[in-house]
């Protein structure tokens with residue numbers, strides 16, 4: 001069997017002396033959509049930051065295509081296809097949508113024509129961005145900002161795109177559009193690791209999921225199985241009986 005695209009074992013990380021993650025193991029295979037769920041403060045964002053090289057792990061291994069990531073910087077990891085769309089979207093304020101997309105391609109070496117072609121592809125995937133290509137990104141609506149952040153991430157030509165809080169603060173119809181678009185890009189071969197507050201959406205969109213609780217992975221498996229798990233239903237789906245619907 002080929003090595004997973006992303007393979008994490010024994011991972012520990014935190015801030016200064018404060019440990020947040022302990023003994024985290026997970027994998028994402030090529031073509032997978034994997035969801036990471038867990039309560040506020042469980043360490044989901046910390047895990048994505050560690051995987052994308054923004055935080056240095058204190059223990060454990062991360063492998064991309066079987067090759068150790070070691071102490072690679074965030075920039076090197078982008079070059080190797082691991083791209084992170086952070087919580088809060090963090091677009092470049094004062095720059096247009098088009099410029100934000102161009103900056104997403106900063107680590108690429110394949111020239112202007114290829115980048116222009118991919119920007120056109122982003123406008124096809126996200127027609128609302130096409131209409132607003134000249135607009136200051138900080139004046140976009142919340143949903144448009146999320147589209148712009150995801151499109152900027154895609155401009156780096158990731159093989160694995162990690163999105164933190166896909167649907168936070170967005171109207172259901174916008175979330176549906178985003179989910180549809182992510183299914184499309186996944187169909188084109190992109191793997192996804194999603195942190196998602198809305199557990200119903202997370203388990204519907206993903207093929208596999210992990211539950212992070214106080215810095216540890218406490219459950220993992222096929223999303224359809226997790227969706228029927230009484231403990232998951234009770235903790236994250238507001239199911240008081242614990243019985244499948």
Ligand SMILES: Nc1ncnc2c1ncn2[C@@H]1O[C@H](COP(=O)(O)OP(=O)(O)OP(=O)(O)O)[C@@H](O)[C@H]1O
Nearest residue numbers: 015018020038039040041042043044045046047087
């Ligand atoms: N920059 C930081 N410095 C110190 N502690 C931090 C920092 N960022 C996060 N933490 C702490 O790490 C723990 C995990 O936070 P993290 O943001 O990873 O959780 P999360 O699962 O993403 O939560 P949420 O669902 O609220 O986004 C929390 O206790 C938080 O206070």
Ligand SMILES: [Mg+2]
Nearest residue numbers: 044045046087
């Ligand atoms: Mg978070």
